[in-house]
Every structure is written in structure tokens, then in C-alpha cells.
Amino acid sequence: MIGLQNAGKTSLLRVLAGGEFTIDSIPTVGFNMKRVQKGHVTLKCFIVDSADREALPVAREELQILLEKPALEGIPLLVLGNKSDLPDKLSVDELIEALNLKAVTHREVSCYGISAKEETNLDAVLQWLIARSGR
Ligand SMILES: Nc1nc2c(ncn2[C@@H]2O[C@H](COP(=O)(O)OP(=O)(O)OP(=O)(O)O)[C@@H](O)[C@H]2O)c(=O)[nH]1
Numbered sequence: 001m002i003g004l005q006n007a008g009k010t011s012l013l014r015v016l017a018g019g020e021f022t023i024d025s026i027p028t029v030g031f032n033m034k035r036v037q038k039g040h041v042t043l044k045c046f047i048v049d050s051a052d053r054e055a056l057p058v059a060r061e062e063l064q065i066l067l068e069k070p071a072l073e074g075i076p077l078l079v080l081g082n083k084s085d086l087p088d089k090l091s092v093d094e095l096i097e098a099l100n101l102k103a104v105t106h107r108e109v110s111c112y113g114i115s116a117k118e119e120t121n122l123d124a125v126l127q128w129l130i131a132r133s134g135r
């Protein structure tokens with residue numbers, strides 16, 4: 001799980017692990033990367049704050065850099081627009097545009113709007129991960 005500061009990584013991992021959402025999540029110091037790995041396939045989950053329009057260009061660049069890494073070539077990419085409960089959020093179509101996901105080739109790309117807070121669409125995230133974990 002990779003994402004800029006404040007995107008909601010800790011919140012999502014906590015909720016996915018069956019914990020409670022807390023509004024006063026403490027910023028994670030140090031490592032911000034978790035891998036869901038099985039065999040030789042590392043699934044990539046890139047999370048963004050879909051309501052933080054100013055951070056999206058930075059997220060777009062970070063994602064670009066990650067996708068250029070030879071070790072991650074061809075690996076499926078799951079992009080999560082978190083905080084879909086916020087009124088100012090971008091739609092999935094707008095996120096695809098803002099992150100330039102249509103330019104991603106030679107790998108499967110999925111993009112979901114989710115909310116760690118309201119637990120919206122998290123079943124889709126789990127389904128995505130489960131469906132690809134056996135490959
Ligand atoms: N409204 C809303 N707020 C959220 C959601 N997910 C996380 N937040 C809030 O966003 C802030 C940052 O969440 P974190 O989970 O700490 O984000 P993070 O990506 O782990 O941040 P760093 O560890 O600092 O990189 C916290 O105040 C969370 O409560 C969401 O789905 N909706």
C-alpha cells in the first residue's frame with residue numbers, strides 16, 4: 001500500500017484488518033509501504049486522497065515513478081481514491097484523468113472510489129486482492 005501523506009493508508013489498513021476508524025490517526029513516521037505478496041506477484045495498491053486536489057499532481061508523479069520501476073513491470077495496479085465520503089471528492093472518472101491512468105499500458109489497472117471512514121466499497125478492494133493473490 002503506497003500513497004502520499006494523509007491519503008488514508010493507516011486508516012484503510014486498520015479498517016481492512018477489522019479495526020475501528022479513528023479520525024485522529026497519528027501520521028506514520030518512517031515506513032509507509034506495505035506489500036501484499038504471494039509467490040512472486042506483488043500486488044500494487046496506490047491510495048490517494050480523492051478530495052485533496054492539490055496533492056493529486058504530486059500523486060500522479062509519484063505513481064509515474066513507481067510504474068517505471070523494472071521490478072514492478074506488468075504487475076496489476078489498484079488505485080484507490082479514498083475519502084469518497086467528502087463532498088469535494090473527485091469522481092472515479094476525474095481521478096483516472098488526474099492521475100493519467102489511461103496512459104498506463106502493459107498492465108491491468110483498476111480504480112475505485114472508497115471511504116475507509118464509511119467503509120464504502122471496501123469489499124471491492126478485498127475482492128480485487130483475493131482474485132489476484134493466487135497468480
Ligand atoms: N473523511 C475521511 N477521512 C479519512 C478517511 N480515511 C482517512 N481519513 C482521515 O485522513 C487523515 C489521514 O489518515 P491516515 O490513515 O493517518 O493517513 P496515512 O496515509 O496513514 O498518513 P501518513 O501516515 O501521515 O502518511 C486522518 O485524519 C484520517 O482520519 C476517509 O475515508 N474519509
Ligand SMILES: [Mg+2]
Nearest residue numbers: 009010027028
Ligand atoms: Mg499512516
